[in-house]
Amino acid sequence: MLAKTYNLDCDLVYQRQWRRTPVSVASIQDYLSKISKRSWVLHECLERVPEDIDAMRGLLEYGLQGTDLEALIAIGKGEDGGRFILCEREEVYESTDGYGVEELMTSTEEATRNRREELLAQVNFDNLTLAQRELCRARLRLLQFSDRLLTYEEVLGGPHAAGERYDHRFFEKFRSENIVRLAVNYARAAAALTLRQLLPSLSGSCCPDSQAAAALTLRQLLPSLSGSCCPDSQAAAALTLRQLLPSLSGSCCPDSQAAAALTLRQLLP
Incomplete structure (x- = not known):
């Protein structure tokens, strides 16, 4: 109110309040949601790592709401003015008369x-503006961080346990770390349970390049495991490979198959 009364830049006022306040679901609503500059808001959503897992989830979700199709379209039409456009999630309401639960869900x-x-x-994805491309890049990073947060929750023992065990300093590194390198580190620590939670997304990947890169990385990083004196480490590494490599065995990429076979020979004599 004072900022408006004295004709001050409201964004600067809310930015200062946001920076001086620990990130929480409440502070997102009270301060961040009142800042209009898109680049500034997205920077905060991508770079700040709250100490609370609910706040972390809320910050990522807020960023995703501002990078959806409605915002992309508005930028393309030049209607955004550099503003952060919050894309409300649309809910489709239909009459439930004559519908069963499954039919209603299918219809919705x-x-x-x-x-x-x-x-x-x-x-027009073939002719995106610079601002549209930047929005897409920001959304991709937000989606990656959201996916890694879900993975971290599973590593911690599920959503309920994650609330108590969440470490924001660890997650800041974990969310940007190469997933294959993480898997290798856990294999060396004989953390077989964690590996089972980390690697399903890799084994089900539909991207041959990702599979090839994973196999190559394993070949480069895991030779020392084959000579390890720790049977648990060898078992965990073998488990990692079994999870990673089923999709590779059917890959059309000879390099992937060769790397996988070499790694298996090194680890599973």
């Missing part, structure tokens, strides 16, 4: 999918 999902296709049709 179809309506939501149709709405999303309509929005996608308004975006």
Whole structure:
């Protein structure tokens, strides 16, 4: 109110309050949501790591809400003015008369999918502006951090345990670390349970390049394990490979298969 009364820049006032306040669900609503400059808001969503896991989740979700299709379309039309455009999640309401639960869910999902296709049709992905490309890059990082947060929750023992065990300093490194290198480190520590939680996303990857890179990285990083005096480390490493390599065995990439076979020979004599 004072900022408006004295014709001050409200963004600067809220930015200062946001920076001086620990990140929480409440501070996101009270301060960050009132800042209009898109680049500044996205920087905070990407760079700040709250001490509380709920705040971390809330910050990432807030960033994702500002990088969805509605924002991308507004930027393309030049209607954004550099503002952070909050894309509210649309809920499709339909009459439940004559519908069973499964039928209603199917109908709602179809309506939501149709709405999303309509929005996608308004975006020319072959001719994105610089601002649109920056928005897409920010969204990709936010999605990666969100996925890694879910993985970290599983490593900590699930959502309930994660609330007590969450370490924001560890997560700041964990969210940006190469997933294969993380797996190797856990294998060397004989953390087989953690490996099972870390690696499903790799074994199910549909990207041959990612699989090839994973196999190559394992070949480079794991030779020392084959001579390890710790049977648990060897067992964990072998488990890692079994989880990683089923999809590689059917890969069309000879280098991936060769790297996988070499790694197996080194680890599983």
